[in-house]
Amino acid sequence: xxxxxxxxxxxxxxxxxxxxxDLIDPLKVAAQRAAAATGAHLAAHGxxxxxxxxxxxxxVVDVGPFYIASIVECLGSKALVADEMHQLTGRSFYASxxxxxxxxxxxxxxxxxxxxxxxxxxxxAGGSExxxxxxxxxxLVEGWKKACEVCGVxxxxxxxxxxxxxxxxxxxxxxxxxxxxxxxxxxxxVGDKLAAGDAIVLLASSGIHxxxxxxxxxxxxxxxxxxxxxLDDGRSYGEALLDATTLYSPVTEALxxxxxxxxxxxxxxxxxxxxxxxxxxxxxxxxxTVPPVPPVLRFIQQHAQQDDREAYSTLNMGAGFAIFVxxxxxxRTVDVAKACGIDAWVAGAVEAGPKQLLVEPLSIRFGDDDLxxx
Amino acid sequence: xxxxxxxxxxxxxxxxxxxxxDLIDPLKVAAQRAAAATGAHLAAHGxxxxxxxxxxxxxVVDVGPFYIASIVECLGSKALVADEMHQLTGRSFYASxxxxxxxxxxxxxxxxxxxxxxxxxxxxAGGSExxxxxxxxxxLVEGWKKACEVCGVxxxxxxxxxxxxxxxxxxxxxxxxxxxxxxxxxxxxVGDKLAAGDAIVLLASSGIHxxxxxxxxxxxxxxxxxxxxxLDDGRSYGEALLDATTLYSPVTEALxxxxxxxxxxxxxxxxxxxxxxxxxxxxxxxxxTVPPVPPVLRFIQQHAQQDDREAYSTLNMGAGFAIFVxxxxxxRTVDVAKACGIDAWVAGAVEAGPKQLLVEPLSIRFGDDDLxxx
Numbered sequence: 001x002x003x004x005x006x007x008x009x010x011x012x013x014x015x016x017x018x019x020x021x022d023l024i025d026p027l028k029v030a031a032q033r034a035a036a037a038t039g040a041h042l043a044a045h046g047x048x049x050x051x052x053x054x055x056x057x058x059x060v061v062d063v064g065p066f067y068i069a070s071i072v073e074c075l076g077s078k079a080l081v082a083d084e085m086h087q088l089t090g091r092s093f094y095a096s097x098x099x100x101x102x103x104x105x106x107x108x109x110x111x112x113x114x115x116x117x118x119x120x121x122x123x124x125a126g127g128s129e130x131x132x133x134x135x136x137x138x139x140l141v142e143g144w145k146k147a148c149e150v151c152g153v154x155x156x157x158x159x160x161x162x163x164x165x166x167x168x169x170x171x172x173x174x175x176x177x178x179x180x181x182x183x184x185x186x187x188x189x190v191g192d193k194l195a196a197g198d199a200i201v202l203l204a205s206s207g208i209h210x211x212x213x214x215x216x217x218x219x220x221x222x223x224x225x226x227x228x229x230x231l232d233d234g235r236s237y238g239e240a241l242l243d244a245t246t247l248y249s250p251v252t253e254a255l256x257x258x259x260x261x262x263x264x265x266x267x268x269x270x271x272x273x274x275x276x277x278x279x280x281x282x283x284x285x286x287x288x289t290v291p292p293v294p295p296v297l298r299f300i301q302q303h304a305q306q307d308d309r310e311a312y313s314t315l316n317m318g319a320g321f322a323i324f325v326x327x328x329x330x331x332r333t334v335d336v337a338k339a340c341g342i343d344a345w346v347a348g349a350v351e352a353g354p355k356q357l358l359v360e361p362l363s364i365r366f367g368d369d370d371l372x373x374x
Numbered sequence: 375x376x377x378x379x380x381x382x383x384x385x386x387x388x389x390x391x392x393x394x395x396d397l398i399d400p401l402k403v404a405a406q407r408a409a410a411a412t413g414a415h416l417a418a419h420g421x422x423x424x425x426x427x428x429x430x431x432x433x434v435v436d437v438g439p440f441y442i443a444s445i446v447e448c449l450g451s452k453a454l455v456a457d458e459m460h461q462l463t464g465r466s467f468y469a470s471x472x473x474x475x476x477x478x479x480x481x482x483x484x485x486x487x488x489x490x491x492x493x494x495x496x497x498x499a500g501g502s503e504x505x506x507x508x509x510x511x512x513x514l515v516e517g518w519k520k521a522c523e524v525c526g527v528x529x530x531x532x533x534x535x536x537x538x539x540x541x542x543x544x545x546x547x548x549x550x551x552x553x554x555x556x557x558x559x560x561x562x563x564v565g566d567k568l569a570a571g572d573a574i575v576l577l578a579s580s581g582i583h584x585x586x587x588x589x590x591x592x593x594x595x596x597x598x599x600x601x602x603x604x605l606d607d608g609r610s611y612g613e614a615l616l617d618a619t620t621l622y623s624p625v626t627e628a629l630x631x632x633x634x635x636x637x638x639x640x641x642x643x644x645x646x647x648x649x650x651x652x653x654x655x656x657x658x659x660x661x662x663t664v665p666p667v668p669p670v671l672r673f674i675q676q677h678a679q680q681d682d683r684e685a686y687s688t689l690n691m692g693a694g695f696a697i698f699v700x701x702x703x704x705x706r707t708v709d710v711a712k713a714c715g716i717d718a719w720v721a722g723a724v725e726a727g728p729k730q731l732l733v734e735p736l737s738i739r740f741g742d743d744d745l746x747x748x
Contacts, residue, residue: 059530155409156433177551
């Protein structure tokens, strides 16, 4: 067990699981302001930033013939679950952990319309010893390579530092950076096209992906069999948690080839479905169809005693990525996703109205004040 | 003290300082092989990798009108020194730590001829509490912004995860990713131009930069006053260690504007002067002029009881960056660097001959077997 706090009954919220955003947010705001002031440096090189990309999931620069998008993203704490499950079962889950890490970067990068081209690996271990488990290290390498194949990106290189004293002994801090092109420039998707009348297409998640793991790990304290507790489908909780995050770039690339131009995209990560409110405009998002909930997420909701509103505000609940497209393209978007092997639903529509998300089948409303990212 | 090992007398080598490359290198080789196999994915997008950039300090892709270079780099353990010095003096050194982190990425990226355009911040803390020290957090933001100004790059954004259980409590794992353009394409510098007759220009370092810190930290155990031990120039050892890494991109940009095309560049980081042997060709590098050694590096050499050969094989010893230029441009290269406020020397020449580095004033020879990076 990596968490030592005691766990009683009652509702377990994300905040109780240990991440205090009140402490981080002032730094984030200061960093965002300082970062925004540096965009002007590009003029000396003859380039400009795409201002609307500030606050979006990837940063975009106009370099003339096309846009360049870049990003760095962290896996988060999911590797701790892989470590626990290795102790319990002897199996290595680092191939899927590798895919999770790449997904964190790629799934964000594609929201702005970019084709991911190059991924760099950041694997910071707690000491040289981490790398001495050859099976684990090899799984990480193989999983990383396979995820690059799925996304059609080149693995450029990376860093494998041993950081004793900074990273905990026998742990690893995993991150990925990704650079891509928006080419042709019409593919740029930073929200200016989103409008009332657009359809909301949701793409299936494979499970928890790599967000909400603090909560998922905390929950283990309540389970008599811990990570080995069985879900309704017979799989263990730990194994189900470790299903690799779906990579969505094959879908966005296939949409482009099919002539479908998303008006906006949202990667549904932290903050769960509240991410559907990511766009700054005053628009109402009305959901009429809710995807089936993966067993591992239903299990978490039940054992954390969360009502639907709390669950959908924290976890992806079966929808890992949202694509906003012209209504006429909605069904084709679903078809394209399914042809990529990813289930999808025309789930709702964008309407004129106050900024809110209405999940009608569940009678949930999220308002503007439920998501403050900027 | 973050290191618990006891320290006797005698020579203190880098290996003794705790990083065991024998454990990391097999993974590195496996990762490099797997990464190399992914370069072909770019063809589906109509692009190609620059194969010669594999094994260089940044990865380069040909996207038609120009090349894109990208990289992710880790600060390493230097933040531990800043944390110790904060305990001892109450001062925050995180502004210079921020510059160090950006320098690790930018100084590598420019070796291939790239103009750095966008930096992304990766700040992974051991918990939300790290960010509650507002002075420290603000220093990190301000230092990051200032380094971006010096390099003329846009700070695109980044990640500020709280990774309790992975990163140690009250520590931070710092890294930077950087994306740049090689434009015009003639600026590409991956070694094909290097030839006998070229001059070797060395650019001054500001001190230890961010490599060799494991050794520098280990050494503290031998010093009665630890980080507060005075150097000959009256400054404390800890303060001198924390001098920010020199940013070299203003020099490479100014060289381009002056019409000087480097034939090759080497960022002198880990492995010290052995990095001058980075280029794969069979060539002899003969050094006739050795830059003055910064007091903090002389101090480390003396107290670690290293002979010159060991010191120059580990630390930058006053030369932070090497530029290989046509002999006719050597003095102008020095002048351009000095105009940027960075001291420089025409230090030697490239000759036909076996692969070796001859540091004549110190009677040191490094051969091909002294540096195995590929």
